[in-house]
Amino acid sequence: xxxxxxxxxxxxxxxxxxxxxxxxxxxxxEKNIYNEAINxxxxxVAKNSIYHILAIExxxxxxxxxxxxxxxNTQNYISTVKVADKILKQRKNPAILExxxxxxxxxxxxxxxxxxxxxxxxxxKYPALAYKLASLxxxxxxxxxxFTTLKSVENMEFPKDVKVPFPSAQKGKQQQxxxxxxxxxxxxxxxxxxxxxxxxIRYFEEALKIYPDFFVAKQNKQAIELMRKxxxxxxxxxxxxxxxxxxxx
Numbered sequence: 001x002x003x004x005x006x007x008x009x010x011x012x013x014x015x016x017x018x019x020x021x022x023x024x025x026x027x028x029x030e031k032n033i034y035n036e037a038i039n040x041x042x043x044x045v046a047k048n049s050i051y052h053i054l055a056i057e058x059x060x061x062x063x064x065x066x067x068x069x070x071x072x073n074t075q076n077y078i079s080t081v082k083v084a085d086k087i088l089k090q091r092k093n094p095a096i097l098e099x100x101x102x103x104x105x106x107x108x109x110x111x112x113x114x115x116x117x118x119x120x121x122x123x124x125k126y127p128a129l130a131y132k133l134a135s136l137x138x139x140x141x142x143x144x145x146x147f148t149t150l151k152s153v154e155n156m157e158f159p160k161d162v163k164v165p166f167p168s169a170q171k172g173k174q175q176q177x178x179x180x181x182x183x184x185x186x187x188x189x190x191x192x193x194x195x196x197x198x199x200x201i202r203y204f205e206e207a208l209k210i211y212p213d214f215f216v217a218k219q220n221k222q223a224i225e226l227m228r229k230x231x232x233x234x235x236x237x238x239x240x241x242x243x244x245x246x247x248x249x
Contacts, residue, residue: 027056034063043074060090068096077103094120110136121149127158131183138186143193150187158183169215181211188220197228 030052037046050067057063064087071079084100087093101116117133130153137146163176177185188203204221207214 023056027053030056034066043070046070059086065093065096068099072099072103075106077106081107105136110139114140125153125156127153127156127179127183128162131164131179131186134186134190138190138193141193143190147187147190147194150183150190154187166214166216175213175215177211177214177216181207181214181217183207184210185214185217185220188217192220192224197224200224201228 030049034046034049034053037043037049047067047070050063050070053063054061054067064083068080068083068087071077071083080103081100084096084103087096088100097116097120101113101120104110104113104116114133114136117129117136121129121133130149134146134149137143137149158178158180160178162179164179164182165174166177166182167173168175184203184207188200188207191197191200191203201221201224204217204224207217208221211217
């Protein structure tokens with residue numbers, strides 16, 4: 001009986017170890033497949049390998065982050081949000097939070113995107129994020145909030161290599177505008193929405209100082225100047241002095 005017990009124990013140990021080896025081997029194979037797929041930009045194969053890796057490693061696998069990025073890069077924004085939520089329930093991850101916000105924006109859910117950008121902005125104020133947040137606030141006609149958001153970074157240093165695409169003078173083509181010029185254009189648009197036309201023109205001029213060929217800013221400035229002239233011409237003349245003349249002494 002002792003021999004049988006020892007034989008059973010040994011057999012169980014061998015089978016268990018074999019299973020563990022098979023699991024680790026499978027994991028290594030899937031990771032190799034994933035790396036090759038990423039190198040070849042084969043997102044579908046990479047995605048399938050990640051699901052196999054997650055089945056082995058469990059919810060805590062760092063490959064869940066990779067899955068979120070694959071869904072984001074392939075413009076599957078619903079799945080991006082779903083996977084991002086799983087990650088953010090486990091741990092804080094600013095990069096994953098940002099791609100969730102962008103995905104919500106792409107899904108035409110600006111309110112939900114704003115809520116995330118506002119949290120990010122409260123923790124770390126920087127010009128590019130201010131511009132993104134204020135753009136969405138402006139989209140929802142929250143002009144006072146957008147102006148305040150933009151104003152809070154006015155004196156910060158703006159990155160010179162960041163560009164924002166805008167329509168150019170040539171139909172169907174775009175021009176890449178420096179972030180600081182795009183920022184002043186947005187400041188001007190919000191000043192206009194708040195009926196401060198002089199301030200709007202001033203900010204358009206600041207945008208054009210940075211980027212003189214800024215087609216949209218030129219058009220916006222001209223439109224507001226024309227509107228202001230019309231308003232001035234339509235304004236009623238000052239009231240006449242109808243007081244009776246003073247009597248001579």
